[in-house]
Amino acid sequence: MSFAPVLGLESSCDETAAALVGADNKVLSSVVHSQIDQHAAWGGVVPEIAGRSHLRSIRPVVEQALEHAGLTAKDLGGIAVTNRPGLLGSLLIGTTAAKALAYAWNLPLVGVHHIEAHSYAALMPLAAPHFPYITLIVSGGHTSLYRTDSPLQMKLLGSTLDDAAGEALDKAAKMLGLGYPGGPAIQQAGASGNPQAFPFRLPLLAADSLDFSFSGLKTALLYTIKGPGGTTADPWIVPHDCLPDLCASFESTIARTLARKCRRACEQTGIPRVLIGGGVACNLRLRQVMAEEANKAGFQAHFAPAEYCTDNAVMIAGLGRAMFLHGQSDDLNLDVAASG
Numbered sequence: 243m244s245f246a247p248v249l250g251l252e253s254s255c256d257e258t259a260a261a262l263v264g265a266d267n268k269v270l271s272s273v274v275h276s277q278i279d280q281h282a283a284w285g286g287v288v289p290e291i292a293g294r295s296h297l298r299s300i301r302p303v304v305e306q307a308l309e310h311a312g313l314t315a316k317d318l319g320g321i322a323v324t325n326r327p328g329l330l331g332s333l334l335i336g337t338t339a340a341k342a343l344a345y346a347w348n349l350p351l352v353g354v355h356h357i358e359a360h361s362y363a364a365l366m367p368l369a370a371p372h373f374p375y376i377t378l379i380v381s382g383g384h385t386s387l388y389r390t391d392s393p394l395q396m397k398l399l400g401s402t403l404d405d406a407a408g409e410a411l412d413k414a415a416k417m418l419g420l421g422y423p424g425g426p427a428i429q430q431a432g433a434s435g436n437p438q439a440f441p442f443r444l445p446l447l448a449a450d451s452l453d454f455s456f457s458g459l460k461t462a463l464l465y466t467i468k469g470p471g472g473t474t475a476d477p478w479i480v481p482h483d484c485l486p487d488l489c490a491s492f493e494s495t496i497a498r499t500l501a502r503k504c505r506r507a508c509e510q511t512g513i514p515r516v517l518i519g520g521g522v523a524c525n526l527r528l529r530q531v532m533a534e535e536a537n538k539a540g541f542q543a544h545f546a547p548a549e550y551c552t553d554n555a556v557m558i559a560g561l562g563r564a565m566f567l568h569g570q571s572d573d574l575n576l577d578v579a580a581s582g
């Protein structure tokens with residue numbers, strides 16, 4: 243079945259994005275306006291700043307996406323927008339813009355779940371997806387494992403009990419004076435480091451658990467830097483001297499934990515295929531460690547393309563298009579939800 247290109251909008255956190263996706267998941271354009279510079283001074287996303295920035299950027303971002311694809315409203319089949327989960331004020335900007343455009347251009351509208359879209363980003367390059375999959379979504383706000391039976395059917399198997407993996411990387415980078423966002427900063431600083439130099443314990447929880455916990459690892463890093471209790475005024479070690487080893491060891495502990503949990507999920511469910519998406523899925527060490535684990539345990543690991551791991555609208559337009567093709571749509575009463 244064919245369906246004209248879909249315009250996707252994403253504004254759930256700190257990226258304002260618009261994209262056009264056509265037949266066979268062909269990406270016709272992708273525009274992402276990142277707010278990182280506006281949040282960096284605060285060491286994390288400030289919801290009020292995010293909402294105001296989305297409001298300024300949403301219209302130019304949509305105009306650029308259409309212009310880059312050489313399309314106009316008349317060429318579109320529908321509009322897809324992230325309406326859950328995320329920061330309420332931020333979600334409202336994208337959703338209100340999508341409703342206004344759908345009304346003005348007389349196009350169908352569909353609300354997309356941000357996590358399902360991250361998973362869809364890993365499905366998009368696969369010529370013939372073979373369901374079911376285990377999906378790992380690993381980002382600044384989420385670290386969760388799902389069983390995925392179709393692009394729209396995901397059952398939660400486990401999730402973090404405290405920090406998300408990206409959040410742990412962001413907080414660790416702050417501790418080490420590396421700036422925001424922490425994931426890329428730690429990857430860069432640890433590139434030449436020895437991942438075995440600091441043997442942090444893997445937070446694997448009970449033997450059969452598919453949940454995650456990264457706050458203890460974060461505390462272990464603090465104690466490594468500042469001594470037991472984390473209160474020593476002078477650093478216990480001088481982080482600067484062993485920064486590459488510290489970053490490599492911390493990053494590797496997170497990567498090995500994620501890989502081991504994917505293996506556990508495959509073993510428990512008998513599903514030997516894993517999709518991996520979300521901002522932390524860009525991480526090179528995670529990609530390498532996951533490939534090694536997959537090789538050892540005999541499962542396939544499919545990462546989302548690096549440019550569609552962090553928040554983007556290609557994954558929203560792609561999943562929205564699949565939803566339209568399945569006859570799904572929403573009316574102009576479409577609401578937003580912070581969780582769910």
Ligand code: KG4
Nearest residue numbers: 381382383408423424425521522525552553
């Ligand atoms: O998916 P995303 O853009 O936003 C959320 O939905 O949270 O993910 C952002 C997270 C941040 O925590 C950031 O530090 C992390 O992804 N991240 C990375 C890398 N690039 C972004 N973590 C590790 N390695 C990277 N290369």
Ligand code: ZN
Nearest residue numbers: 381520521553
């Ligand atoms: Zn995300």
